[in-house]
Amino acid sequence: MFKLKLKPNGEIAKRKARLVARGFMQKAGMDYVEVYARVARLETVRLIVAIACGRKWPMYHLDVKSSFLNGPLDEVVYVTQPPSFKVKGKEDMVYRLHKALYGLKQAPRAWNKIIDSFLVQQDFVECKFEYVVYVKKGIECSQLLICLYVDDLIVTGSDVNEIEVFKSQMMTEFEMTNLGNLTYFLGMEFT
DSSP states (O other): OEEEEEOTTSOEEEEEEOOBOOGGGOOBTTTBSOOOOOOOOHHHHHHHHHHHHHTTOOEEEEEETTGGGSOEEEEEEEEEOOGGGOOTTOTTOEEEEEEOOBTOTTHHHHHHHHHHHHHHHTTOEEOSSOTTEEEEEOGGGOEEEEEEETTEEEEEESOHHHHHHHHHHHHHHSOEEEEEEHHHHTTOOOO
């Protein structure tokens, strides 16, 4: 798949090329077993924002780049060569995937396993009632809350230093975009 990213004035910012699997051809039970992606409900996002506002905590928005390319596959998956990139003399051969590709039905589940295990390693505990929320209790009763929406994270907590440490750990582990402080975006500057 080829895509142009444009600047606001219409100039080309960058050209993107992405290999996308034709997941619509996959058959349940044969090509994959489980399809799953954690998606926060609007009520959950509102609750996290309400907690942060009520406690005057800063909120940050992080976006994981190419998240669906991070997860290793549990199943054996083969894909045919893309039409414009066939190897001469080996046109009938296929590629075996070791990691997920965009378009695969199991790509969201593979990503979820990666982010879940990373958060657990960082001493976060998954909420029993809302699986998109992770909580970490730190030193001196500090708390850190993560709300997960597929590959986007809302991060809030009582200690700005702990938030910064967590953001740097995330950026070390994954290619990330820090989309900024949501408290300023929502017009809730606290002093």
